[in-house]
Amino acid sequence: MLSGGESVGTSSDDGDTFSFESFNLARNKLCFEDGTFSAIEIVTKSICDAREWQETLQLVPVAGLTTTISSRQAPTPQVPIDATCHVDAAWDATSGTCGLGGLFSGSHPASRLPQISESRTLVSSALMAEALAVRLAVMNAAFSNIKSLMILSDSLSLIKLLKGNESRPALFGILFDIYHFSSYFDVLSFCFIPRLQNFEADLVAKLALSHAVVIPSLAGV
Structure with missing residues (x-):
């Protein structure tokens, strides 16, 4: 249980779900592996896991989206300007x-x-x-x-x-x-x-x- 009225929130629905699950996993992992840990340590671990999960989601490509570069777009550094x-x-x-x-x-x-x-x-x-x-x-x-x-x-x-x-x-x-x-x-x-x-x-x-x-x-x- 968290003391002092501390609360944890994220900016998306997926982040909220994972944050709650991650909190439980982190709490169980810390408790079973090495005795007693403070609420702050458990919360810190769950926040770190949630952030890693959100970063992973951002790297997943979305099907059906493609990027095309027109010849009239501003040139990229790989193509020198004559x-x-x-x-x-x-x-x-x-x-x-x-x-x-x-x-x-x-x-x-x-x-x-x-x-x-x-x-x-x-x-x-x-x-x-x-x-x-x-x-x-x-x-x-x-x-x-x-x-x-x-x-x-x-x-x-x-x-x-x-x-x-x-x-x-x-x-x-x-x-x-x-x-x-x-x-x-x-x-x-x-x-x-x-x-x-x-x-x-x-x-x-x-x-x-x-x-x-x-x-x-x-x-x-």
Whole structure:
């Protein structure tokens, strides 16, 4: 019998059942093997046994549950990253023109790709411009036989779409291409970074946009 109103509890039904049984086993074992033991010693033994039982339960696999790793998930340490690419886009709502910027980096020789600096017309939104920049970076890396790539973008909305393997009607063709070319990689991950950490790609994109907007205007003079 426990003295002083001491009580023992666990956080689960299985733990409660085992704790009670373990208490009896511990008490009988201690009593029969080596005389008299205090209530604290018996309780301590039963608690230790209950914890071991709960840890064992946590290690038992649950039937029917499987874990799959998509090629677009963040890379594991076992798979080194060949290249990273900071991407950004600058969009002019008046003309529907955008500039695309991308800067590759990495220790792998294949990562030393030229920077992305291009423009596109008939772009309906800033999100579409950002998606175009990502598509261009993914395609360039795939054609350069880079097998593991991390895309860094400051467009949180786009990164959420890509991580969720989702789409939008206005972006269907662009995102379809990105998902298609993802099969060329062992690992392709999309990560959000703050705008301040993406200023170089932002400058490249704005410069590409300025050339696209200024040059047509000069041609019309």
